[in-house]
Amino acid sequence: MENNEILTPQCIVDGDDNYDLVYEKTNVMTDTRLHYCPGCGHSTAHKILGEVIQELGIQKDVIGVAPVGCSVFAYEYLHIDWQEAAHGRATAAATGIKRCLPDKYVFTYQGDGDLAAIGTAETIHCINRGENIMIIFINNGVYGMTSGQMAPTSLEGMKTTTSPYGRNVHTMGYPLKVSELIAPLPGAFYVTRQTVHTPNAVRKAKKAIMNGFKYQKLGKGLSFIEIVSNCPSNWRMTPLQSNDFIDTDMLKYYPPGDIKVPSKEDLINL
Amino acid sequence: MELKEDIRLMKGNEAMAEAAIQAGMDAYFGYPITPQSEVLEYLTREVPNRTGIALQAESEVAAINMVYGAAGAGARVWTSSSSPGWSLMQEGVSYIAAAELPCLLVNVNRGGPGLGTIQPSQGDYFQATKGGGHGDYHLLVLAPNSVQEMADFVFLGFELAEKYRTPVMMLSDGAIGQMMEKVTFHKREIVKSAKPWATTGKTEDRERNIITTLFIQPEKMEIVNIHLNAKYEEIKKNEVRYEEIETKDAEYLLVAYGLSARISHKVVILAREKGIKLGLLRPITLWPYPSDVLFKLADQVKGMMTVELNAGQMVEDVRLAVNGKVKVGHYGRMGGIIPSPEEVEENLEKFIKTL
Amino acid sequence: MLNEEIIIAGFGGQGVLSMGQTLGYAAMVEGKNVSWMPSYGPEMRGGTANCITIVSDSTISSPIVSRFDTGILLNQPSMEKFESRIKPGGIIVYESTNILHASDRKDIGVYAIPASDEANKLHNIKIANMILLGAFLEKKPVVSIEGVMEALKKVLPERYHNLLPINRQALEVGAELMRKAQ
Numbered sequence: 154m155e156n157n158e159i160l161t162p163q164c165i166v167d168g169d170d171n172y173d174l175v176y177e178k179t180n181v182m183t184d185t186r187l188h189y190c191p192g193c194g195h196s197t198a199h200k201i202l203g204e205v206i207q208e209l210g211i212q213k214d215v216i217g218v219a220p221v222g223c224s225v226f227a228y229e230y231l232h233i234d235w236q237e238a239a240h241g242r243a244t245a246a247a248t249g250i251k252r253c254l255p256d257k258y259v260f261t262y263q264g265d266g267d268l269a270a271i272g273t274a275e276t277i278h279c280i281n282r283g284e285n286i287m288i289i290f291i292n293n294g295v296y297g298m299t300s301g302q303m304a305p306t307s308l309e310g311m312k313t314t315t316s317p318y319g320r321n322v323h324t325m326g327y328p329l330k331v332s333e334l335i336a337p338l339p340g341a342f343y344v345t346r347q348t349v350h351t352p353n354a355v356r357k358a359k360k361a362i363m364n365g366f367k368y369q370k371l372g373k374g375l376s377f378i379e380i381v382s383n384c385p386s387n388w389r390m391t392p393l394q395s396n397d398f399i400d401t402d403m404l405k406y407y408p409p410g411d412i413k414v415p416s417k418e419d420l421i422n423l
Numbered sequence: 424m425e426l427k428e429d430i431r432l433m434k435g436n437e438a439m440a441e442a443a444i445q446a447g448m449d450a451y452f453g454y455p456i457t458p459q460s461e462v463l464e465y466l467t468r469e470v471p472n473r474t475g476i477a478l479q480a481e482s483e484v485a486a487i488n489m490v491y492g493a494a495g496a497g498a499r500v501w502t503s504s505s506s507p508g509w510s511l512m513q514e515g516v517s518y519i520a521a522a523e524l525p526c527l528l529v530n531v532n533r534g535g536p537g538l539g540t541i542q543p544s545q546g547d548y549f550q551a552t553k554g555g556g557h558g559d560y561h562l563l564v565l566a567p568n569s570v571q572e573m574a575d576f577v578f579l580g581f582e583l584a585e586k587y588r589t590p591v592m593m594l595s596d597g598a599i600g601q602m603m604e605k606v607t608f609h610k611r612e613i614v615k616s617a618k619p620w621a622t623t624g625k626t627e628d629r630e631r632n633i634i635t636t637l638f639i640q641p642e643k644m645e646i647v648n649i650h651l652n653a654k655y656e657e658i659k660k661n662e663v664r665y666e667e668i669e670t671k672d673a674e675y676l677l678v679a680y681g682l683s684a685r686i687s688h689k690v691v692i693l694a695r696e697k698g699i700k701l702g703l704l705r706p707i708t709l710w711p712y713p714s715d716v717l718f719k720l721a722d723q724v725k726g727m728m729t730v731e732l733n734a735g736q737m738v739e740d741v742r743l744a745v746n747g748k749v750k751v752g753h754y755g756r757m758g759g760i761i762p763s764p765e766e767v768e769e770n771l772e773k774f775i776k777t778l
Numbered sequence: 779m780l781n782e783e784i785i786i787a788g789f790g791g792q793g794v795l796s797m798g799q800t801l802g803y804a805a806m807v808e809g810k811n812v813s814w815m816p817s818y819g820p821e822m823r824g825g826t827a828n829c830i831t832i833v834s835d836s837t838i839s840s841p842i843v844s845r846f847d848t849g850i851l852l853n854q855p856s857m858e859k860f861e862s863r864i865k866p867g868g869i870i871v872y873e874s875t876n877i878l879h880a881s882d883r884k885d886i887g888v889y890a891i892p893a894s895d896e897a898n899k900l901h902n903i904k905i906a907n908m909i910l911l912g913a914f915l916e917k918k919p920v921v922s923i924e925g926v927m928e929a930l931k932k933v934l935p936e937r938y939h940n941l942l943p944i945n946r947q948a949l950e951v952g953a954e955l956m957r958k959a960q
């Protein structure tokens with residue numbers, strides 16, 4: 154099989170048999186083969202993002218900004234206009250886009266190294282200005298692209314290639330709770346922490362992304378959607394083990410759920 | 424007494440900001456740094472009642488990446504800074520060059536290295552003309568020598584940027600930015616070129632647009648480089664600009680740009696009063712460099728001397744241009760010190776004795 | 779041919795930079811060429827300030843020169859720094875309320891103008907600089923008083939236009955002092 158060939162299920166549709174269509178890939182996603190490791194949450198996050206764009210019918214009005222990190226090629230996978238930003242600067246680029254195209258939907262898609270280490274200043278100030286965009290923040294506690302170095306969000310004791318004896322919080326700092334950090338900023342309109350490791354969680358995360366786009370339309374400010382995700386490859390786990398680790402460890406430190414939600418009055422026009 | 428034309432007395436920095444508004448700027452992103460903070464001050468004051476966006480970013484790093492985003496979205500966008508801030512922008516500038524995003528970038532040069540001084544300098548010549556950021560790229564570099572040119576080169580800069588889909592840089596200095604002179608604003612028709620490649624939302628009639636600078640496969644990366652360099656060759660062919668002052672019968676030649684060229688102009692006057700046949704070549708584009716005219720002048724003059732507010736940077740380009748035909752000297756002051764015309768003239772005479 | 783190279787120097791807050799600007803505006807209004815090159819930076823916060831103003835009929839080559847036709851000097855350090863840099867035949871107009879030791883050069887004209895004292899008499903110390911400007915223009919009318927008034931109208935925001943008469947008065951007082959000082 155060619156590397157780039159897609160595995161398409163072969164089914165013979167016979168005139169007499171009526172098959173119910175139970176699942177269809179969103180056509181906002183391209184046919185490019187995802188480069189993510191098997192079981193990686195990025196793929197799921199992309200998929201629901203594409204679905205939301207399709208369901209809202211906003212494909213022609215969306216501009217995405219991709220980060221540097223595992224999702225550096227995010228622009229290969231969704232049929233929308235994209236910009237690929239420098240490491241950490243996605244929110245600055247998004248600011249530039251949104252200020253010049255205020256009627257379009259603009260989102261960034263960033264990992265923890267990009268958003269919470271090198272890009273912390275851009276992140277905080279973009280949120281503090283209440284830029285009317287959505288930030289999707291994939292937090293898997295590790296640098297995936299560069300193969301497993303410590304991230305600002307790596308848990309205490311977590312072994313990575315640059316914390317080989319486990320993260321020592323006294324010398325390496327504490328795992329950064331970005332959502333809690335930015336939620337009090339007046340520019341943050343909606344802050345939520347989701348996961349994509351169970352079917353139920355996927356549905357909720359999708360709803361959150363949907364909300365993010367809807368709030369953007371209202372011009373209310375910034376929506377920040379953290380997705381606590383996995384990195385089976387660099388956690389040195391099977392996909393299933395990594396999903397368990399999300400429950401047993403990640404979500405203990407990063408509790409899921411809404412952190413800041415709009416009030417009823419805020420949403421009067423929705 | 425009503426002035427017929429729109430003539431104003433302005434600082435270089437203000438004239439540049441006014442010109443940008445008149446040039447139909449969509450956005451400016453910047454961060455305060457002396458000696459160019461007037462730009463952001465002027466724009467934040469004027470823009471709310473006129474057109475465009477002026478946003479104070481949290482850093483030069485953010486500002487240049489906002490420019491990247493806005494330029495990618497098809498906006499007529501610019502930023503300005505001074506040396507230390509300009510250094511901070513270099514990563515973004517390299518990305519902008521790679522992504523072929525038209526925009527105007529201004530460095531109002533102050534003395535360095537390091538935090539340096541806020542006084543005028545030309546110490547960033549190498550950085551402006553030889554790269555600054557990483558990778559094989561060039562900026563088209565314009566060097567104004569008056570308040571009028573700081574305004575004019577905004578119009579020209581946007582025009583060239585859009586013509587070649589390339590970032591254009593204006594390299595000024597603290598003196599030209601801070602001083603006031605008369606500046607005339609002519610009525611102009613503003614033409615903005617179509618940008619079918621911009622990320623404005625994927626409509627059904629076109630493929631999606633992607634602005635990226637990542638080309639993992641070396642074969643693809645090389646193709647991108649070849650394409651960029653073909654464009655640079657085109658720019659070299661078409662866009663060399665310079666001014667010749669009293670070169671016709673010159674036996675000696677000064678080469679200087681920006682503030683140094685103004686000082687050197689006076690040196691020409693002083694030297695000619697003493698009977699020294701001195702001329703001045705002022706590069707207006709620092710990249711592409713007016714090498715050909717220097718090569719020709721090398722047959723005519725007995726020696727050339729650059730006058731620079733640095734340790735001798737542009738002198739290397741002059742030496743490359745004349746390729747050993749004549750001796751090329753350099754006189755410069757550093758750290759924000761500006762030599763007087765008399766001082767330069769004295770040193771010119773010393774240089775002539777060595778020929 | 780007019781080509782007047784002027785250094786104006788004093789403490790920050792004495793209106794040194796604005797005096798040069800006003801002169802520059804006036805020159806522009808009268809269709810002359812002008813360049814105004816300030817010292818900038820921490821000086822603005824109370825140190826020394828100076829500006830080189832050049833008014834000319836023709837193109838101005840260097841906006842920065844080291845020798846001047848005129849020095850308008852408002853404090854002692856400026857007198858010490860610039861007196862030797864006035865070209866022979868040039869002039870110094872100085873604020874004699876502040877400057878106790880003036881230049882004793884014989885090859886230039888040195889004029890003492892007690893601008894602060896006179897400004898106090900007009901109950902507005904801020905117009906001392908305009909008194910000095912008036913004195914200078916009496917000696918060297920590179921621009922007219924009308925030109926200066928026209929310039930002030932342009933540079934002063936509308937809400938300060940009530941100050942125009944006192945500025946004119948200051949210019950005239952300066953001119954009168956110069957006539958006496960000669």
Ligand code: SF4
Nearest residue numbers: 189190193223297384
């Ligand atoms: S390295 Fe980790 S985050 Fe990156 S694609 Fe693989 S599993 Fe996903």
